[in-house]
Amino acid sequence: MQTIDMASTALREVNSTLQAQKADTNQKAWEIINPKGSHAVAVGLDGPIEVTVRGSTGYYCAGMNKQAHIHIVGSAGPGVAENMMSGTVIIDGDASQYAGATGHGGLLVIKGNASSRCGISMKGIDIVVHGNIGHMSAFMAQSGNLVVLGDAGDALGDSLYEARLFVRGTVKSLGADCIEKDMRPEHLDILKDLLERAGADAKPEEFKRYGSARKLYNFDVDNASAY
């Protein structure tokens, strides 16, 4: 285990050190201490390494992650794992706005709650939130899966494309063109896999599935009131 103390190490050095770890590195395990809410911690990683961040982080922790397994032992500020490509990001605490925004791949697990716009414009990422999510989550979400064990706030899945949304609790309201859909066997399989990988104690059958009605996919003036 390599330890980097952010109390005495500049952000640039932290990230350049982690970014330098590629597929053949022997130094697989890293620990970052004293992040103290720093922004852009462990961003742009591109190697199969495990990074444990002990403490809470500011904006964009694990941004654009590829391959790395990043575990935040604390809470995360806005935009955690934004535009993630692959790998895993686990947050023991809560996540602020835009968690997993525009993510293309990988798995984001939030063991606490996530604030508004969780999974906004997601493009293939899988997100599992053990707690609740805020309003406008999965806005314009394109693909991937958002799983919520708790409740969802207003306007879930507004202007949704092809992302799948699974919510176990209540949904305060659905956004434009987002509807409840049948839970088919393949969806239960997807959920089962995601719940297992996210360490979530829940049964797939307890969830409802939401997705796009696909009525706004091509502009029609008769739908103008929906915009």
Added chain:
Amino acid sequence: MTKDVSGVPRTVPQKPATFTDPVNAEIRRAAATGIYDIRGGGAKRKVPHFDDLLFLGASISRYPLEGYREKCETKVVLGTRFAKKPIELDIPITIAGMSFGSLSGPAKEALGRGASAAGTSTTTGDGGMTEEERGHSDKLVYQYLPSRYGMNPDDLRRCDAIEVVVGQGAKPGGGGMLLGQKISDRVAEMRNLPKGIDQRSACRHPDWTGPDDLEIKILELREITGWEKPIYIKVGGARPYFDTTLAVKAGADVVVLDGMQGGTAATQDVFIEHVGQPTLACIRPAVQALQDLGMHREVQLVVSGGIRSGADVAKVLALGADAVSIGTAAMVALGDNDPRWEAEYNELGTTAGAYDDWHEGQDPAGITTQDPNLMSRLDPIAGGRRLSNYLKVMTLEAQTIARACGKNHVHNLEPEDLCALTVEASAMSGVPLAGTSWVPGREGNY
């Protein structure tokens, strides 16, 4: 006044200045379809522009340089504030961002070829980076847009600069829409969306709001790319003084300022014509902001929106910018709206020079399309050559003017080299009305 057959004078029929034929036609079209007009291009209305400025040239108090003999430099370096690897360009004219999806692959390749041959950069657009343009662009600026279509860290690292797009001149405050008919398999795959559906490009970034957030976003981009790449911030011509100030505060290396004549692939006509300021009106406030911050020339200013000639380039630089960017003009150089396709423009209900339905994918010139048959009309090698020729002509023209003003670098052009032809242009540009020392709005003037 005419007379009827009985010899009684009659009132001549007169069409109103307010309800013109085009206005009435648009009312009828809206009534018939129930939808606003969407088109490409920039503002078509006449606004004060660079034609309303003139250079004074040399005189007893200014020595000219000898044309073709004495050197007039055109090199420009962008990104000197923070970037480890600033972009060095041979000419102060860059190619503006235009998306793959909106433009064909061969068109993007032609832009890359032409820009590289002329020693300048080209820019991606909404939709990600294509191999055609990366492969053929010596210097490529990668746009970071609200939609984040195709955004990935590998492309971020293989670009030469990153342009965070906050707005564009044709539609400050607006997003975009790529209609389903242009969503080919390849475009759909790059954007991770189903084929054939309308693809909305958001107007706001999904993970930051305001200049404080933007500063952190830029920090993240720099950390991902090792602080190597210049970070541009592109804004539409809305509030140029404050937007420039906030862009600098957020950490921009370069501010790209796009006036209302700047083109777009597609948006509402009402947006294009009624939102934003003319390019001419945006430059001096932006320069003033940089000067007030002590950042003029340290943060470079790139201006776009209606740049057509070396004279326009010289005027923009004289007003204090470091470079210009062209989009519509580059497309025209490739062959857009060429009269050779007049018969086909007629079939589409338009005429060469007026064709602006770039979003419909039926471009006879084969530029704004994903139709393989139409695309094949543009030879990227020949198109690149035309663009390169055009860029070189613009540069020669700017040099000609600079020499006539006694400048050995186009950046040495200054507002004192200019006069304005109209009161409006004088007020907007801050240079005196021709034949006077009067600048409307300036302290001490009336």
